[in-house]
Amino acid sequence: xxxxxxxxxxxxxxxxxxxxxxxxxxxxxxxxxxxxxxxxxxxxxxxxxxxxxxxxxxxxxxxxxxxxxxxxxxxxxxxxxxxxxxxxxxxxxxxxxxxxxxxxxxxxxxxxxxxxxxxxxxxxxxxxxxxxxxxxxxxxxxxxxxxxxxxxxxxxxxxxxxxxxxxxxxxxxxxxxxxxxxxxxxxxxxxxxxxx
Numbered sequence: 187x188x189x190x191x192x193x194x195x196x197x198x199x200x201x202x203x204x205x206x207x208x209x210x211x212x213x214x215x216x217x218x219x220x221x222x223x224x225x226x227x228x229x230x231x232x233x234x235x236x237x238x239x240x241x242x243x244x245x246x247x248x249x250x251x252x253x254x255x256x257x258x259x260x261x262x263x264x265x266x267x268x269x270x271x272x273x274x275x276x277x278x279x280x281x282x283x284x285x286x287x288x289x290x291x292x293x294x295x296x297x298x299x300x301x302x303x304x305x306x307x308x309x310x311x312x313x314x315x316x317x318x319x320x321x322x323x324x325x326x327x328x329x330x331x332x333x334x335x336x337x338x339x340x341x342x343x344x345x346x347x348x349x350x351x352x353x354x355x356x357x358x359x360x361x362x363x364x365x366x367x368x369x370x371x372x373x374x375x376x377x378x379x380x381x382x
Contacts, residue, residue, distance in 0.1 A: 194358070196325075198314070198322060198354075199322065199324070202313035202322055202352065205314070206314075206349060206352055207245045209245075209349035210245035210247075213349065213372060215248065217247055217372055218247075218248040218250060218251035219251055221249060221252055221372065222251045222252040222255050224370055224372070224375055225252055225375070226252075228374075229375075231261070231306075234260060234262070235307060236261065236303050236306050237256055237261045237263055237305055237306070237307040238263070238266065238277040238303060238305035238307070238309065240266060240310070240311045241293060247347045249309055249347055252309075253280075254282045257282050263281065264277035264278055264302075265280045265296050266278075266295070266328075266332075267289060267295045267296060267298070268289055268291075268293075268328065271326070272327075274328070276302055277303045277305050278296035278297075278302055278303065279296065279301040306341075306342060306343065308332075308342050308345065310344055310346045310347065311347060312346050312347070312348055314354050315353055315357070316353065316355065316356050317356075318356075319369070319378030320357045320363060320365055321346055321365070322357050330362050330363055334362070334364055343367050343368070344364070344366045344368070345367065345369070346368065348369055349371055352371075365378060367379075
């Protein structure tokens with residue numbers, strides 16, 4: 187997508203969904219093992235670092251194998267729970283195999299009474315990303331608000347999870363858009379230099 191593309195984010199999102207769907211169809215379930223291998227080859231967070239991921243829906247890259255591997259390495263894990271529109275996400279404790287309930291938009295979430303975790307590492311789903319670490323989300327602003335809040339509270343390492351085909355030349359940026367520190371794809375890991 188050229189840097190001068192005048193399309194609004196809604197049109198960019200529509201194209202990005204199609205791109206992601208094609209990548210998902212090409213890789214299928216095997217992408218989980220590839221992402222896990224690439225992540226573990228790059229990162230060596232010590233046991234005890236709290237991490238939050240997401241439950242993949244639609245054609246999002248499947249990180250469930252990675253979450254299982256991180257659990258086995260001694261990390262406390264969490265999944266997001268939407269509390270209200272316009273509010274940051276909360277991250278509630280999750281173990282592989284835990285029962286989830288349908289939450290906002292039907293996305294599986296931990297039960298409301300689960301322990302809250304304040305992640306030091308956040309694995310972030312996305313529709314697209316560019317070479318500056320700008321992320322194209324779904325339009326609700328949940329992750330932008332959440333990353334801003336976590337960064338104000340002391341910091342978080344934001345790692346986007348994607349297919350390499352989801353990279354674009356540039357994305358339209360808004361005042362509240364939060365950039366990723368890294369992205370992990372089936373092709374490897376890439377740092378954007380945003381970590382504090």
